[in-house]
Amino acid sequence: MFDHRAADGYSANMFISSWADIARAETPSMLPSFQRSILNPRCPTTYTSSIDDVFALFEPPTKPDLDQNNNDGDNALINRVYYIEGEQLNKIQLLASENGSRRSKLESFTSFLWKIVALSMDDGGDRNKLCNVALAVDGRSRLSEGDGEEKEKLMASHFGNVLSMPSGSKISQDLKEMSLSNIATEVHEFLQTATTKDHFLDLIDWVEERRSKPLVAIAFASKETSVMISSGTRFHIMDKMDFGWGKVVFGSCHVPSGREDCYVMTLPSPTNNNDWIVYMHLPMKHMTYIESHASQMFKPLTSDYLKI
Known part of the structure; x- marks a missing residue:
């Protein structure tokens, strides 16, 4: 396990990859850097108000209200792993790009998942409630530009946490009525706020002034439905990792059952370069809806698919 106050998924992947190299008596392919000075704040610190749209001060939750609608356990968070075929990814990318602007596969997938969660909320009677989606953005390449x-x-090679978490917020009923391309435009616009060097320089300064206080992504600062999506498609979890008894057949992340936040991670497929593996930590009601209405997209991961 790792704590985001100390490290991010990129760092965890670096650690596990190095562990595998050392287990085979080989020099790690990338030696970690703990040089904190490369993330020093500017003097004087300066930042724009846009950071307030991404992070907020964390306030410990009060005693949770009893959920009268949770007698059947539909709100209980569960873990599932699926695979998505490359053909399906291409289809949603085409639909997400219908406005004339080509969207990435991650933007397209985020748009699709945002809408399917909103449809699940609408189906369950939550049509006028907010639905938030956040994307993890790695700042390493941006900060070195x-x-x-x-x-x-x-x-x-920096070991630590260099993430920003921009997000979007829409009423579930609005998302239900929007086309996938319009939702993809929303995703693209909020994502662009956190993909520049200036954004991460501002974020370093903003965090520096609040180092003694716990912070949280704005999408998770309220009790509204919020889903964090992280891309691990460039992590060497399966294609290169070998602890000495052969390459790893399958690897995934895992969110402990005690965690109450919704989390989704995309990973590379070990059997088909065009496919994705998708790990999901979502409420049972959303997972049931996804499996009922998007089974052509999300297919349960099996030993047959992994060829084992």
């Missing part, structure tokens, strides 16, 4: 090869290498 224009600063030379040495800074680029230092940032690439």
Whole structure:
């Protein structure tokens, strides 16, 4: 397990990959850098108000209200792992790009999942409630832009947390009525706020002034339905990892059952370069709806698919 106050998924992957290399008596392919000074704040600190749209001060939750609608356990969070065929990813990318702007597969997938969760909420009677979606954005490559090869290498090997978490918020009924391409435009616009070097420089300064206080992504600062989506498709979890008895057949992340936040992670497929593996930690009611209405997209991961 790891704590996001100390590390992110990129760092965890670096650690596990190095562990596998050392187990085979090999030098790790990337030695971690703990040089905190490369993330020093500016003097004086300066940032725009846009950071307030991404993070907020964390306030410990009060005693939770008893959920009268949860007698059947539909709100209990469960873990599932699916695979998505490359053909399906291409289809939703085409639908998400109908406005004339080509959207990435991650933007398209995020748009599809945002809408399917909203449809599940609407189906359950929550049609006028907010539905939030957040995306994890790695700042390593952004922070090294224009600063030379040495800074680029230092940032690439930096062990820590270099994430921003921009998000969007819409009423579930509105999402139900929007086309996938319009939702993809919303995703693209909120994502763009956190994909620049200036954003991460501002974020460093903003966090520096609040180092003694716990912070939280704005999407999770309320009790509204919120889903965090993280992309691990570039992590070497399966294709290169070998602890000495052969390459790993399958690897995934796992959110403990005690965690009450909704989390989704995309991973590379070990059997088909065009497919994705998708790990999901969502309420039972959303998972049931997804399996009933999007089974052509989300297919249960099986030993047959993994060829084991």
